[in-house]
Amino acid sequence: MQTHPAKRVEIIIEEMMESRLCEALLKAGVKGFTVLPVHGGSGRSGHWTRAGQIGRAGGMRAVVCIVRPEALDTLLNAAFSVVERHIGVVSIVDCEVLRAERF
Amino acid sequence: MQTHPAKRVEIIIEEMMESRLCEALLKAGVKGFTVLPVHGGSGRSGHWTRAGQIGRAGGMRAVVCIVRPEALDTLLNAAFSVVERHIGVVSIVDCEVLRAERF
Amino acid sequence: MQTHPAKRVEIIIEEMMESRLCEALLKAGVKGFTVLPVHGGSGRSGHWTRAGQIGRAGGMRAVVCIVRPEALDTLLNAAFSVVERHIGVVSIVDCEVLRAERF
Amino acid sequence: MDLLDLALGNLLSPIILCFALGLFAALARSDLTIPEAVAKGMSIYLLFAIGFKGGVAVDTAGFSGTLVGALLAGVFLSFALPLIAFGLLRVMTALSTLDAAAVAAHYGSISIVTFVAGTSVLDSAGLTYDGWMVAVAAAMEAPAILSALWLVARSGSGRQMDSDLWREILLNGSIVLLVGSFAIGWITGPEGLARIESFIVSPFQGVLCLFLLDMGLVAGRGLRGARGILRPGLLAFGILMPLIGATAGAAAGVGLGLGTGSVMLMMVLGASASYIAVPAAMRVALPEANPSVYLTLSLGVTFPFNLTLGLAIYLAVARMLTGG
Amino acid sequence: MDLLDLALGNLLSPIILCFALGLFAALARSDLTIPEAVAKGMSIYLLFAIGFKGGVAVDTAGFSGTLVGALLAGVFLSFALPLIAFGLLRVMTALSTLDAAAVAAHYGSISIVTFVAGTSVLDSAGLTYDGWMVAVAAAMEAPAILSALWLVARSGSGRQMDSDLWREILLNGSIVLLVGSFAIGWITGPEGLARIESFIVSPFQGVLCLFLLDMGLVAGRGLRGARGILRPGLLAFGILMPLIGATAGAAAGVGLGLGTGSVMLMMVLGASASYIAVPAAMRVALPEANPSVYLTLSLGVTFPFNLTLGLAIYLAVARMLTGG
Amino acid sequence: MDLLDLALGNLLSPIILCFALGLFAALARSDLTIPEAVAKGMSIYLLFAIGFKGGVAVDTAGFSGTLVGALLAGVFLSFALPLIAFGLLRVMTALSTLDAAAVAAHYGSISIVTFVAGTSVLDSAGLTYDGWMVAVAAAMEAPAILSALWLVARSGSGRQMDSDLWREILLNGSIVLLVGSFAIGWITGPEGLARIESFIVSPFQGVLCLFLLDMGLVAGRGLRGARGILRPGLLAFGILMPLIGATAGAAAGVGLGLGTGSVMLMMVLGASASYIAVPAAMRVALPEANPSVYLTLSLGVTFPFNLTLGLAIYLAVARMLTGG
Ligand SMILES: Nc1ncnc2c1ncn2[C@@H]1O[C@H](COP(=O)(O)O)[C@@H](O)[C@H]1O
Ligand SMILES: Nc1ncnc2c1ncn2[C@@H]1O[C@H](COP(=O)(O)O)[C@@H](O)[C@H]1O
Ligand SMILES: Nc1ncnc2c1ncn2[C@@H]1O[C@H](COP(=O)(O)O)[C@@H](O)[C@H]1O
Ligand code: NA
Numbered sequence A, B, C: 001m002q003t004h005p006a007k008r009v010e011i012i013i014e015e016m017m018e019s020r021l022c023e024a025l026l027k028a029g030v031k032g033f034t035v036l037p038v039h040g041g042s043g044r045s046g047h048w049t050r051a052g053q054i055g056r057a058g059g060m061r062a063v064v065c066i067v068r069p070e071a072l073d074t075l076l077n078a079a080f081s082v083v084e085r086h087i088g089v090v091s092i093v094d095c096e097v098l099r100a101e102r103f
Numbered sequence D, E, F: 001m002d003l004l005d006l007a008l009g010n011l012l013s014p015i016i017l018c019f020a021l022g023l024f025a026a027l028a029r030s031d032l033t034i035p036e037a038v039a040k041g042m043s044i045y046l047l048f049a050i051g052f053k054g055g056v057a058v059d060t061a062g063f064s065g066t067l068v069g070a071l072l073a074g075v076f077l078s079f080a081l082p083l084i085a086f087g088l089l090r091v092m093t094a095l096s097t098l099d100a101a102a103v104a105a106h107y108g109s110i111s112i113v114t115f116v117a118g119t120s121v122l123d124s125a126g127l128t129y130d131g132w133m134v135a136v137a138a139a140m141e142a143p144a145i146l147s148a149l150w151l152v153a154r155s156g157s158g159r160q161m162d163s164d165l166w167r168e169i170l171l172n173g174s175i176v177l178l179v180g181s182f183a184i185g186w187i188t189g190p191e192g193l194a195r196i197e198s199f200i201v202s203p204f205q206g207v208l209c210l211f212l213l214d215m216g217l218v219a220g221r222g223l224r225g226a227r228g229i230l231r232p233g234l235l236a237f238g239i240l241m242p243l244i245g246a247t248a249g250a251a252a253g254v255g256l257g258l259g260t261g262s263v264m265l266m267m268v269l270g271a272s273a274s275y276i277a278v279p280a281a282m283r284v285a286l287p288e289a290n291p292s293v294y295l296t297l298s299l300g301v302t303f304p305f306n307l308t309l310g311l312a313i314y315l316a317v318a319r320m321l322t323g324g
């Protein structure tokens, strides 16, 4: 099956910043992304889980975004402008996709 | 620690098609996969989130499937036959796994 | 944008073992990880989904951990000591990260 | 009480105001949300309660020939209304065959929450209705889907029905729960009801309030994202079609000799459009049809119209026709 | 009322019919599901309500020596029943030591929903029972796990108990909630109950209905996926073992001089098998044991058997033994 | 009834005991958890019910000048208390400007669950209060955030307010739901209440119990993870500040000539610290501030203090001041 090279960017970010990140991505011309719920985690600010929480301050999201290699830099700049002052993690992986025209 | 090369395939697909995709994967001889909930996303059909939805029509799932390199093509053909007419995204990454006999 | 090489380790494990794995990772010096909920899956022990479950025995989690390349082996040993006798899947991918000082 | 009074009374009831609150919150982009699991839990509660009470009512009132007649009329309406809707859409809008067929399916099927809101309007007007009307609602959920698939097949495209699809349509969760709890209510009768009355009867209106709050939120979010889609023709269809469906329902109800309350509910079933069962079926059967069109129309236009103005109109007309 | 009438009356109660509806929906592969969070919420509600009411009952009736005797008897049963179950499994089935021990643990422990269904059968038969029986239920949750670990250790394999595992077994959520709400009910007494009565008493049966609907769905899904596992020997064990457990419970109850209602509940505790606390503990302590075996047996065979036929049998026997 | 009796009576009420149970379970590392969706569902229920009942009370009692005065006093307190808190924090602790400002915002704002627990203490003491106090609560949620941002801006750092942030602060879910259901209660009045009474009135205390169980779990988990953060100075602030806030509330309440019950609630509003709306706003507006500091302090120290001792003190003082 014919596949095409692309980049898979995963951004783990605070729930409160989700809408800002999504808007920034769309403004940067990204064609799509997927938001996954996060159950818990650990980092410099300690360990947390979502169980029984009622506020939105604690939660996080994982945003997965697949783009053409040449669009990576624009995406990273857009993401970084949002993530910069916030906790969160950005990782990039080389991948192959079907139906390249979608990205 | 001894690791072995494998392929990690991630298929983001409509919730309604989840059972069909899973069946197709199993029929194609895949030994296992994991289904993650999706909270929201964006693409050519617009932006959506799951919050407060009551129908099943809107939701999506992320299906992660790790296979031996030689099984990749069968998997992609099986997945593509389901995804073909539907919205959704397929990406493939090279990975290393522990306990290769499981895949 | 400046990126740095790292490793993305994804461990799919039973919910009951989540706290043990997280403790083992922290003890192995990992600086952070993210836990994603899992909706369902399939493997040698059959097909399952979370819908309507009330016990904790059936569920799984996906733990994503990004580390510097040189820390990979310690992480894998720590993870393996927990996963060893349990069902679950460990996969490793080469990735690039922003803000390397965090890992 | 004249039509205006009735409409106003309905508009100022807690359930409609809750819907309006949700709509407002979503349009004002408040971050108010109801968790998906809670919303689903409430819809399961509502289906269970309405089904159970319907079954108990049949047990109390006894089985009658009219019930069979009403079921048949409902199935017929569900098959026939999509054909009318499809014709209208092709004339009034620029939708493709596929999109028009998908939208049409929604209008043949029904919205159980509109039905429930209808019973609650009847309750506050002090009118009774036949308990088995909920069985008619269940019977009308699925046939419309088949009509839509036939419309698409006729035009040469479309997918073949496979057995999975049949099962998904006929055994979808809401039909099974509605019919199942109806049967349980019928079997256990008033004694069964006595045991769970303080769960399914007393808190019912309150749960409905919170559920409509969520429906308002969902409808509002849909409208916000779909300004480009709602062209005048489509909008007009979303208000004209329920009136046509209600007329058909009124004809059936009066033809069968039903009482005022049941005629009104028959009109509500004809007028309301599905937004749970049919969209899910369309994602499997007609994946190329655009979901934002049918969801926006059904949930963002027809549902609010029925809830706010429709119910009052249907009640007034039902009263006029039956002299009730 | 003879046994048959009783069995039929129980079979046609709303809670059993809801379970049957769930079972049917899952076996027919309907897409009806109850969200995990809602199911967990309902189980928290049931545990809280049953514990609280038990505590209030002890406050009203006063503390007694019989209570201590019943607690000790319960703990003893929970330790002893797994040994019997293990012996039977080795004779009747081809399960490995490990799998047999894991299954055995489930049958020494208890199912709180079966217990609740038992109290509801007593209620409709107009019989009373001691409020502190819920404390006996809590006391029987954990000991069986230790018996199973001992059985495995004896055979040379198995994991050493670490302090985490101890904590998880003794402080698992359902024990803490049951014992905690029991204590709260005891402390606050009837005045406390008066304040939350319309939350934990009136809607109880209705919540139980929806919860059993979910249990039916889960059991049905389990059965569908486990046809290969349920060989005749295992199936026979799943029906024989509750009868043995009930006999042991009856002996303890009559020996302690309990009333009809409490003897019946003691039988229910002996007969029922865990499907929440023990499976979770097994995944940590005996991860190599096959979860589909014990979950299918406990939830797919013994739970439905107890619910449909078992409860009626236990009540009839308890009546016979106590002349109640 | 003297202060000690009152404190003890409050400590032994089901709601406080449920909170204690949750705290214990979390500190003992039990795996008891309430699913996030269920916890959120309960908080939506509580907000809806308290708002609705408040609105109905205003409709019954009529609109009054005192209401406007109380609203203005509330807004003033919410603006002013953070300035006091900030000063205290700079003296008593080693927190940075940023962290101190973020903490201060929480103490100007309010905790609706503490408010609800206060009304429930009043109910069991047989005292009445003005229904519109819930509107004062809503009005006090947001102003404190602006004070905190001003404190940071003054020191040169901090982010500029953008329109998104304004919207998020003023239209956050709890404000919209509280004000919205207040308006619906006002519009529909006693007839509206009659329709949903058995949903929002009778089960209220019971839902509050389960919700406080969850709050105990969350607070306990927070405390377990934050031993390093809670130095003596911070701890002392967490208990001193509510007393100062209550004093300010008392002054406002007496100054406006409110009755005993409303003075007590005004004290509760002054004393309580936010842990839902303000933390969320801080994550957007002051992301560099450390969330564990403000969450631990507000939820782990001030909330339990208010719930257990504070409410009894505030009621005793309110009685003394008003001779009620
Ligand atoms: N190395 C990592 N790998 C994966 N997720 C991480 C990592 N470090 C931090 N995170 C996630 O980011 C959140 C905030 O991290 P921190 O800012 O370090 O507290 C954590 O709770 C995790 O969910
Ligand atoms: N480039 C992408 N990266 C990640 N997820 C995507 C991407 N494009 C689409 N998706 C996901 O696929 C869904 C449907 O996409 P579409 O068919 O483009 O509307 C979206 O809602 C996203 O969840
Ligand atoms: N090849 C695979 N790719 C992704 N997930 C897997 C794979 N195999 C197993 N899993 C996950 O691990 C769980 C247990 O696998 P098993 O031990 O094979 O039953 C499954 O339910 C899946 O969630
Ligand atoms: Na219709």
Ligand code: NA
Pocket: E081, E106, E107, E108, E109, E110, E245, E269, E270, E271, E272, E273
């Ligand atoms: Na047992």
Ligand code: NA
Pocket: F081, F106, F107, F108, F109, F110, F245, F269, F270, F271, F272, F273
């Ligand atoms: Na305050």
